[in-house]
Amino acid sequence: MGRSFETTLGVLGGIIGVIAGVAVALVGGIGEAFLLIAGASDLYTRAALTISAAVLGVVAALLSGSRNKFSGISMMIAAVLGLVGAGVFYVPASALLGIAGAVAFVRKPELEAHISAKCPNCGAPLESSARFCVACDSPVPA
Numbered sequence: 480m481g482r483s484f485e486t487t488l489g490v491l492g493g494i495i496g497v498i499a500g501v502a503v504a505l506v507g508g509i510g511e512a513f514l515l516i517a518g519a520s521d522l523y524t525r526a527a528l529t530i531s532a533a534v535l536g537v538v539a540a541l542l543s544g545s546r547n548k549f550s551g552i553s554m555m556i557a558a559v560l561g562l563v564g565a566g567v568f569y570v571p572a573s574a575l576l577g578i579a580g581a582v583a584f585v586r587k588p589e590l591e592a593h594i595s596a597k598c599p600n601c602g603a604p605l606e607s608s609a610r611f612c613v614a615c616d617s618p619v620p621a
């Protein structure tokens with residue numbers, strides 16, 4: 480099964496989102512170490528939210544193709560939640576997840592194409608590239 484455009488984009492967005500979450504945690508860690516940022520521990524909460532959102536984005540992206548609506552909505556939720564967690568750090572990830580989510584949401588299921596690939600003579604399922612039916616040897620029209 481080949482990976483679709485939105486799956487690749489969504490997984491990429493999720494990975495960048497995880498990096499953004501780690502960056503937020505580092506900012507928190509540095510702030511705490513130098514006592515420059517009051518409430519640095521709050522940044523850990525935001526980092527955790529960001530990484531959770533990014534992981535959701537990756538999982539949702541992998542579900543696209545079979546569950547497009549669910550996958551698309553989940554990727555869009557991941558795009559927004561990560562922004563809440565990491566702000567500007569998450570903008571690239573949010574853009575990728577948002578686009579991937581929108582594409583997945585409007586994508587039609589691919590099942591119909593597979594169902595229609597049947598032998599016109601005996602009804603046996605066919606591979607898309609097959610020229611002859613493996614069950615009854617009758618030629619398959621292109």
Ligand SMILES: [Zn+2]
Pocket residue numbers: 598599600601602603612613614615616617
């Ligand atoms: Zn056949």
